[in-house]
Amino acid sequence: MAIYSDRFNRGEKLSTVKSAVAQYGILVLMLALAAGLWRLQILGASNFKELAEENRIRKEPIMAPRGRLFDRDGRLLVDNYPSVSCFLVREQNNNLDDDLPLIAQGLHLDLDQLKATLKHYRAAPGYQPIPIKQDISADEQAFVEAHRNELPELETIDVERRLYPRDGFAAHLIGYVGEVSDDDLNQARYAMYEPGQIVGKAGVEATYDQILRGQDGSRDVEVDSHGREVAYVRTQHATPGQDLKLTIDIDIQRAAELALGEANGAVVAMDPRNGEILALVSHPNYDPNAFAVRIKRDDWNKLITDPRHPLMNKAIQDQLAPGSTFKIIMSAAGLQEGVAEDMKVNCVGGGSFYGRFFKCDKHHGVLGISQAIPLSCDTFFYALAQKLGIDTIAKYATSFGLSQKTGIDLPNEMTGVMPSTKWEWKNYHQRYYPGNTISVGIGQGETQVTPIQLVRALSGIASDGHLVRPHFVNPNQLPAEFRTAVFDSFPGSGAKNVSLDENTWMTITDGMAAATTSGTAAAAHINGIDFAGKTGTAQVVGGGDTHTKGGSRTPNAWFVGMVPRRNPEIAVVVLQEHGDWGASSALIAQKVIIAYINKQRKTDHNVLDQAGAGDKPVEVGAVWSSPSEEAKREAKRGGKRDSEQAENSFGAGHYFLNPPPAAAAKDLAARQAPLLPLFAVPLRWRESLPNKDSLE
């Protein structure tokens, strides 16, 4: 057998020199490797041990459950619910793309959207988990569990999620939460927030975010290189957010939502004694639950392109001409300036001013201010506006808080506009044309107000010039430094007193009371309730006399109402965009007021001190069932026309009857006695009430 080796040169051997070279070469190489090990393991040991420790331990946040929101009676408004989010942890050396179709299928995600999410986080550090689906369902959770080995990159995390009332109930006042955006993070007030954190984005959720959010805890977790938890090292528990009690009354809120119905607009019910908001509705609304989990792009687009602006809180952001409701401010200005009191104007369906005829919708004949307010005679206020001039009007309007924020504790409040010569110069660099003053006199022209401004101003006038800062959270619940922070964050006209003459106060409040008995809002009259208010039918730009409800040229329907007429304990503003006559808004306010009264009758069993009379507490209910003889007599003295009604009212409820305006002024002193215990007027305001001596 011919073997290959036969052909070898047997004489040749391996060179010993060369093999020795190879041996020494290997020795040098080994020494080099040993030196490398020495450098790392002996010289660098402590440093690398530290690095290994840093690798191993990861601080993991524990989300603090957000504080819940309650209504004024302690009923739950916004709750949390436990939920599971799914995250994707990118691994080294792992081709994720192959797993994506399975993940998308198991989690019911759109594959393209999932890819887009991953692309969005492409630049993020590798160890940062990518949120791919929030609030996963039980079967999706089971999917993740079942595929632990095939899809180790999927991870679930327990979080507490916000649960809001259904159907957008109180959506605009509550607001919603969401992931803090990049833009937010650049702002000073978000300085302590970290990317990816959930923050309040609107409404009370945004304003009181720092109270509600609590303090996130953290857990030192031993992890492997894929961020998977191997063991817990130590845990610092989260401090749950503080619960907040809002001033909202769910019953009244519900009544307001139902009363406004499908109309576009806003309703705000406020306690003018202290500025507590009892109800705030803006319609159309949205479902904040959709924001609590990631909102779908389509839904979001629908929300932002809807011409009815569902995301806008119309109660504080809708700036519109106030219409005739502005006449209350005109009246206050006129009476304070001493022009309006004895002014008589002959309304012949309008009047000529600055060479132009301005229309009124009726022939009111000769009237004074007491009739002009309830009948809402435009001609009277044209004349008054001409007499006062734009700057006087603006002075008073501004003092009542128009063209300024009210300081309500909600983000993004609007200021509105009050024209004046100064304003005209600043914005248009021209002199104010006096003819424009005429339309301003009836709340048209460039004047723009928000519903919250209007209710604060008008109820403030009815409270003898005591204006309040509207708010949702009683500041006493808040830590002192946060209280100031809220006030600083939401600057505005705030709580203040505008001194009004006795006569001004009386005339205006009586005028507003007459509006709901015999005036423009007579349809909204509530039997036995001292309901006062003012309608406004504000023409829109380009609008004419079209009165089709909901049309784009139809006037906006305003109404501001309050109970009782002086020092009211509830004031309601209603705005219906393109709602036609203000009287239709008055009916909505009426429903809210009735809900309030019914609630008071049912629940107000508190024992109140009878103001100024003795030490023995008297249950208010006792007064309702049997009115004092004196009060009956007073009612009869009030006049023939109202006596019967008065009788009925006293039998039906505890609220003071609606007296005729004339009687109000004459017998004021007598009426104050039964009034006081019925409406719990805070002590400090009682001083501003007239006493018998000053009147007699």
Added chain:
Amino acid sequence: MRRFLSFRDFDWALLLMVLILCAISVMEIYSATLHTKYVGGHFNTKQLYYVLGGLLLMFIFAKVDYHKLLDWSPWAYGACIVALVVVRLFGQKVLGARRWIKIGHGMQFQPSEWVKLILILIVARYFANLGGRDLTWRDIAKAFALVGVPMLLVLAQPDMGTALTYSPILIAGLFLGGINWRQSLILVTAALVLVVGVWSSGKILKPYQKARLTGFINPDNDPRGAGYQVLQAKIAVGAGGIWGQGAEKGSQTQGAFIPIPHADFIFAAFSEEHGFVGAIFALLLYFFVLMRLIQNAQTAADLSGSLIIMGVVAVLTFQIAVNVGMVIGFMPVTGIPLPLMSYGGSSVLFTFLALGVAMNVRMRRFVN
């Protein structure tokens, strides 16, 4: 003409050192996969089977006359080229490279490992045939072609790591086969020019390959990207200290911060858990294995036997240097396994086969 072959002539001392390394390997694979995603793979038992299979193959190959192997080597070389082409065209695609042929039951076959052995034989045959005379440029070019063809095929898979392990066979062959100083100087210069050219052309090397190659120089530049593996391996080795953190206790290993801690990076895992002392012990074992092999080469009956063993030494040395160098941050990440320690059937079987051939040469040292 052949004398009686006895296993008394078998290199039992070498085998003992090899088996100690294998034992270390199986234990460390067990420890390194204990808490990681690889735990389900039972790699330590599989490795044990590979070692046993390797031993069996080694004894079989020790019996077959290496001259016969040299006789067959041209055919085997041809088969290798075909296999590499087949893999290139039909192979299993894993992590973006075609390196494997599936042979059922989850077993895979990686031809590029076996090419190493064939190359050792064919190169030994080639240079032994030249009989130790001075090499002409023509001889050198032929040697380059012999190694270059399979190397380019493997490079195209792409598997740069394995392709690079072919080069020490060529270098050892040239060095021992009689290249002179002038020629080697010219070749080194040419190689340098080529490397620089390939690097800057930007076409032959894929960006990930470049990143891997440069990542080791300054891993801190990109701690989550290409430098990640190098950095984590260095941290593991350094955290081991003198005595190590103990078996199954290395946080870098158990926390899976070390990539593939049972295969390419097993030395990092071993160094973390058994420290400087353990690492030096393993290096010493390798050193003695290599020295013993060279001694066998010196005592071989003929030049072809010496060249075969020196080829094995060259490949093993290269792999040890590159793998350990990679773990301690001296070398780029190339995916070259550590012989006898890294998990992997092809790698273990190759090493044992290579050792078997070396044994073969030793057992026949007294022939003639």
